[in-house]
Amino acid sequence: MTIRNIYRKSLNNVMLTLTGICAFVTVSTLFVILAYLVYNGGKSVDLAFFTQLPKGAGEEGGGMANAILGSAEIVAIASAIGIPIGFFTGVYLSEWGGPGFSFLVRYMCDLLNGVPSIVIGIFAWIVVVKPMHQFSALAGGFALSLMLIPITAKSTEQFLVEVPRALREGSLALGATKWRTIASVVVPAARKGIMTGIILGVARIAGESAPLLFTSLNNQYWSTGLSEPTASLPVMIYTHAISAYDDWHRQAWAAGLVLLCLVLVANIAARLIVSRGTTARG
């Protein structure tokens, strides 16, 4: 009896320690990455990084202003395409989804979500770059939008499904049509959750490099239009990090730090929206 008790207690302690260690490793990974980036990139992030164009190979100084703007352009294009399509897909799945076709759509969303990002890049190259004979911000935005659609659709569906049936019935019982009920009651009730999902999705695609490698390519200068090759932070990190120049390595660290900070800010903003929004869901 006592031996059994000792065994039970020690197993309890072992498992508690094991799960604790794993949790610690998970959390500390983020902090190690952050610390390493801050250490290497922190000293390189200066005003010039945000205002100047990259210098040529081997030259000191310069910045990545064009890549910051380019990333913003590409992400904006991806959002303009991906958010509406993803959102309405989510609405369809939650509100009209029957067992058959809906299951198919949901399954396709999961598959699309799982397609390797490099394959998405190849696909965008075939359907946009090749016909246009041009690498462009449009092609990059298109590629990223393909990643944003399933993320937005799944999170939109998830938050809409959580809206209580009583709210929908309350609206229908007043003579509202189904669409009016969705637009005026269901979506507003889930608004904060949906916005959070979208912010997290946009933050996720903003850091993707693989889909951009042969769609928006890169550019050492300001791009003159959306159908021109356009610099972006993730691709800039890639090209600078594999280069042979110390100053470019320094710039890559700086770009990594800036990108991570943007993603962290978006994440924190999303959490704040959720924590302030829980009471609004009826």
Added chain:
Amino acid sequence: MNMTPSDPNLTGQQQAAQPLPPQAAPAKMRAAGVNFHYGTFRALYDISLEFPANKVTALIGPSGCGKSTFLRSLNRINETIRGARIEGEITLDGEDVLKMDVTGLRRRVGMVFQRPNPFPKSIFDNVAYGVRVNGLAKRSELPDIVEKSLRRAALWDEVRDKLHESAHALSGGQQQRLCIARGLAVEPEVLLLDEPCSALDPIATAKIEDLLVGIKDQCTIVIVTHNMQQAARVADNTGFFLLGRLIEHDRTDVIFKNPSKKETEDYITGRFG
């Protein structure tokens, strides 16, 4: 109130059933031979019932007896449940409800639910919602409609200074009266209430019962309730449901003092349910 179900004098007074309709008034709504299925489950068996205009009709019976299902057939809100199927005839002023445009039907036949379900909007926007979605009034008329509806639901004095605050800040009883005001704003001809007081305390319940009696000159009321004293207090007529069947339907005082069916008597005297 001497109609409490535990009153021992009520038993053993069975007499011949009173002829229907129990109270002389033209029927506002009428159900004839209504059957209802959820998939393979049959919830209602051949229900025929009339709702006289400007009267309160209570539907009582144990949980799962089909009274809510029947109520929810009257405005066809049960249609939104997958696998639901209805047979039979329901009429509103002689018009076939099942063939009517459903949004028009629901504008005329309002509903208040078991749990208060205010929209996550302001008090004002909650009450104005039905008027807006049905395009019933000009923007400039909304404040008057909102005030009138809140007064009829006996809520105006408590919310007049915070119309633009969230409806979720109200207490449960206030939220339920808000839902009644929201229903009244579109001036329904019939108001259906599905156990509207089951989540409320006795004081909030009394306020709602008072206001129901006060609005019945403007609309016909059908209320589902678990609370037999409530049926006795507010209803002119009462129908007793059991296992998907309408066992008995008569004037409320007859149902409670002199039911003609054994099952009704057993239920109201508390032998089961």
